[in-house]
Amino acid sequence: MTVLNCSATTCIYNENSLCSRGEIEVRGDQAHRSAETCCSSFRDRNSQAAKNMAEKKHCGCERIQIDCKAQECTYNEHCKCTAAAIDIDGPNANKYEDTQCGTFVCKH
Numbered sequence: 263m264t265v266l267n268c269s270a271t272t273c274i275y276n277e278n279s280l281c282s283r284g285e286i287e288v289r290g291d292q293a294h295r296s297a298e299t300c301c302s303s304f305r306d307r308n309s310q311a312a313k314n315m316a317e318k319k320h321c322g323c324e325r326i327q328i329d330c331k332a333q334e335c336t337y338n339e340h341c342k343c344t345a346a347a348i349d350i351d352g353p354n355a356n357k358y359e360d361t362q363c364g365t366f367v368c369k370h
């Protein structure tokens with residue numbers, strides 16, 4: 263599994279820049295650059311919905327399962343990320359569109 267470093271510290275699942283969710287979904291079906299991708303699993307830690315989910319949190323794990331729709335990325339094989347490590351960026355994110363996969367590299 264991929265090592266995930268995540269700078270979206272405003273996400274309810276973020277624990278010291280690790281993700282506690284267990285698995286995430288990265289979107290970007292038509293993406294040709296990082297900015298066109300996003301982590302759709304992001305949830306603003308200040309939203310009421312996120313507070314309701316707080317009990318379901320897992321531990322902050324370094325390795326995580328990534329379901330990725332950015333099929334134009336070099337690391338994407340059948341919607342799974344094969345990179346050894348990735349960075350999800352979004353230090354000021356308050357919605358999932360504000361995040362992106364900083365490791366995206368276009369195949370073309």
Ligand code: SF4
Nearest residue numbers: 330335337338343363
């Ligand atoms: S590195 Fe590529 S395949 Fe892996 S999550 Fe980022 S965009 Fe998806």
